[in-house]
Amino acid sequence: MLLRFLKNDVLANLSFALILVIGTISYLSLPRQQDPDINFNWIVVTTLLPGASAQDVEKQITDPLEDALKTLPDIKFVSSNSRESVSSLLIRFNQIDERTYDKHLSDLRREIQNVESDFPEASTTPKVLEIVSANAFPAATVLIKGVAYDENLRLQAKHVIDELKRMKGVDRVDNYGLNDPELQIYYQPEKLITYGLNPTDLADSIKLLFNDLSAGSLTAGDQKWLVRLNGKNEDPAYLSSLPVLTRPGYVPLSNLAHIEHSQREASRLVSSNGTPTILAAVLKQSGSNTLELIEQVQDYIQQRNKLSQSTGVELVLVDDQSEITRNALNIMQTNAIYGLSFVLLITFVFLGLRIAVITTVGIPFILAGTFWILSGLGQTLNVSVLLAVVIALGMLVDDAVVVAEAIYHRIALGEQRDHAVINALKEVFAPVTTAVLTTMAAFLPLVLLPGILGEFMRVIPLVVTIALSISLVEAYWMLPAHVLVMNFDGHHRKPSRTQLWRVRMTRAIGIFYTRLLIKVLRFPKLAIFVSTLLFMLAVVIMASPIIKKDFFASDTLRLFYVNVEMSPTSILQNTHNKVEEIEQLTRRLLKNNEFREMVSYSGLLFTETEPRFGNQYGQVLVGLNPRLPGMRSVEQIMEDIREQVTNVPEPDNISFLKLSGGPPTAKSISVKVRGDDYDEIRQASNELKDVLSSHELVSDITDDAARGSNQVSYQLRHEQIHKLGVNPALLARTLLISVDGEVLTDLQINGEKTEVRILSARDNLKQIDDLLQQVIFTSTGKAIPLGQLISAETQSSLGNIRHYNFKRTITVEADIDKTQIDEVTANNFIKDEWKKIKHKYPNVNLDFSGILDDIQEALDAIVVLFIFGVGVMYMILGTQFKSYFQPLMILSTVFLAFTGVVIGILITQHPLSLFALYGIVALAGIAVNSAIVLISTANAKLASGMSLLHSTVYAARRRVIPIVITTLTTIGGLLSLATGLGGESLIWGPVANAIVWGLGFSATLTLFIIPILYRLFMSRSHLLKTQH
DSSP states (O other): OHHHHHHOHHHHHHHHHHHHHHHHHHHHHSOBOSSOOOEEEEEEEEEEOTTOOHHHHIIIIIHHHHHHHTTOSSEEEEEEEEETTEEEEEEEEOSOOHHHHHHHHHHHHHHHHHHHTTSOTTOOOOEEEEEETTTSSOSEEEEEEOSSSSHHHHHHHHHHHHHHHTSTTEEEEEEESOOOEEEEEEEOHHHHHHTTOOHHHHHHHHHHHSOOEEEEEEEETTEEEEEEEOOOOSOHHHHHTOEEEOSSOEEEGGGTEEEEEEEOOOSOEEEETTEEEEEEEEEEOTTOOHHHHHHHHHHHHHHHHTTHHHHOOEEEEEEESHHHHHHHHHHHHHHHHHHHHHHHHHHHHHHOHHHHHHHHTHHHHHHHHHHHHHHHTTOOBOHHHHHHHHHHHHHHTHHHHHHHHHHHHHHHTTOOHHHHHHHHHHHHHHHHHHHHHHHHHHHGGGGGOOHHHHHHHTHHHHHHHHHHHHHHHIIIIIHHHHHHTSOHHHHHHSOOHHHHHHHHHHHHHHHHHHHHHHHHHTSHHHHHHHHHHHHHHHHHHHHSTTSOBOTTOOOEEEEEEEEEEOOTTOOHHHHHHHHHHHHHHHHHHSOTTTEEEEEEEEEEEOOSSOOEEEEEEEEEEEEEOOOOTTOOOHHHHHHHHHHHHHTOSSOSEEEEEEEESSSOOOOSEEEEEEESOHHHHHHHHHHHHHHHHTOTTEEEEEESOOOOOEEEEEEEOHHHHHHHTOOHHHHHHHHHHHHTOEEEEEEEETTEEEEEEEEEOGGGOSSGGGGGGOEEEOTTOOEEEGGGTEEEEEEEOOSEEEEETTEEEEEEEEEEOTTTOOHHHHHHHHHHHHHHHGGGOTTOEEEOTTHHHHHHHHHHHHHHHHHHHHHHHHHHHHHHHTOSSHHHHHHHHHHHHHHHHHHHHHHHOOOBOHHHHHHHHHHHHHHHHHHHHHHHHHHHHHHTTOOHHHHHHHHHHHHHHHHHHHHHHHHHHHHHHHHTTTOOOTTHHHHHHHHHHHHHHHHHHHHHHHHHHHHHHSTTOHHHHTTO
């Protein structure tokens, strides 16, 4: 029955072709992106309270929101920032399933709605934004450059942004430097005094007259009419002509104020090489194709720039993810091609061209089936998927090689093809299936890896498991079916020179290995002692500083930022002037072929996790060209220009920021200084920064506390107010109109909402004391200066107030030289130094949660999952061999593999990262495969009546060639990635490096240690007892 099925080559070939075609189509249609789609379980809640100070925002918005969120379960942390006019909260949930997350998100929205009714009337509705990997970083950053910050630039930028939003795959477009339009009414205070008007009187008159009213509908005769009163008009001349009632009588508004179309006061300024600019950050949707999206953007820019003479603007792409994504995918695809070539070469050398071809041709079949399933699961083509493919590449042919070699061996001994195929399948079915299942057992628990690292790499065990499952189908069906239709008999009756050389080579390897094994078997205890000693030495080395540790080692993106922090009292324009100066200096220090474009912006400073806002902040974004031979790395460029850039006078602090691919993390040092008294935590933060400054391996030290700007606080003089009969609300509203102005109404102009704002003419407020000289009129017409009704107190305000888990916090951050110190050691240094100064700040504590939490969480989980995976492997092996001890012999290869990994790290000088540890766990399932087939063969011979020594040596000699082939094919599949032959990666290189070195070392020692253990501990086996 089985033979008849296998001989149906038409079914096999048609199935092969069908899966190959559908899989290829699936592969080509998979969306391309750099990283997998990950829901970080991060929620950002933003609420505006125009004109409010940081303290007011904290008390009136942030604190009520935090109180409401305290009742929600599964919250990992809540981080908030209260600054002028804006409250923002970052909520991160624990690792929870999608259904629970959706429920918590609904609960969060409900709690926000419940507390929103208590907010001040001027506040906006809280905006809730989910942060996922797709929309956490711009897919493209577009500059819209004009000749001036005028209405044309604003209108053209708005049109461009609207066009970008409509593109397929775009989630949203964040803009910087684009200000909303306003119809502004600048009243002259001296004119109001002349006519006996208060600013509030003027505001009320305009609000009454400049208003549309829907009066309803009425029926006249047999017709129905809608009745409207039109009072709004976008023409400033119309507004200027409105009559305003004053004490002398009606006067046109133009006698009291100047009216113009303008823009809301800028909170951010953007320029590029001195040219007025608006920046548009394009963020993609989850699952969308990054490369297709960037191509759309590039085509749009190209077409739009053809009209630059008429539009007056030019579009420039300063940075995009296409190069990053394409480079990452190309590296993995190149390594996959190299790996496939190595596998074909190795199988050709040992098994001949025909078997090499029928073995290797199974790889496209397996990959096609894998991509078909991934497409059905809604996955994208990203570096994690391709890494899994490269990891699996060498393993995919392992079972096929063992099956093919078994068939090849039997045919070489003279068996008929039909019998050789069936007998070979019977011989290797159990060990091959067990080997595949143990590999799955090592990989599958990694699905449970928690945190962002787990989310980032979760697809890897999924892909490997799918591919290995399909590889069994290929090995047990497709390969035997192909062998049965190929003419092997004639091939072996007339061997070629190459075949004769191959036979001599494999025989020589077998003889050499057997002689060496017999010598080693004479000194079993010494061999075991040496292996154990090497393992213990590897453990000591791993724990020592000899091994460099960079737990989140990742590839740097081809861009960097120059961060500028000015004095807290700096106005926005002064900050921007200094940022532009630093941009020009940076342009001179870089070579023309090194950068694509640079852009300066002020009022904003991006960090690894969240932006900082304020007039004192500025940043230069430097987009670099793809790195070619001879070009400097991002790190080299930053170090080469650091001294000259940081010596620019005036800024309080200048630092650099680089970003890396892979899972998002904060800086290597990120310490939260927490307490209730702001002054105390401010002093503690400053001293902590001084401590970090003393360490030569620490650089770019910053904190997220914006030092306060000047603030004037007014207090009502209640006795005077009561005596003069002034309404306190009149005073408050007069101050609002005089400072920020008051929005009276809005109207639609060309489909765009335009607010109408009344405010004092700017040239009438030269100093802050001038505000107290303004006059208001009582109900009796008496003019009174504001200074008689309110008292003033000047002080320094808080620029922003941050909370972490509901306590006031300042976060101190810094970078380290990862070639000489790791994150854990650097943070332990801070803990030791903090103990020396902690007594000065009894109410302050340090919180190291963040990257340290992520590291510890990943380390703890990897250890547990490793033990779990080994336990499952033990169960599978115990079931297969019906023994408690033989699985332990097989699992000893895991320790040998660990020794090989440490040796590899020492030789290559790669840092030990969490990705390398991931590779070690995955290696556990691969390393045991050689021992499984060796012991399985020895057991079979022992059961057939062969002596223990003879069975041990025979099994080792019989399986040495398959073990060498499968080991070399797995190593060959990953060799180019481990060595950087097909492109280097700090994320995926360590994974491949761990598997290559670990497998190579363990496979070599397995050929000696497993036979020794087998001979030593099988003397009491039931298999021997049945012989007597």
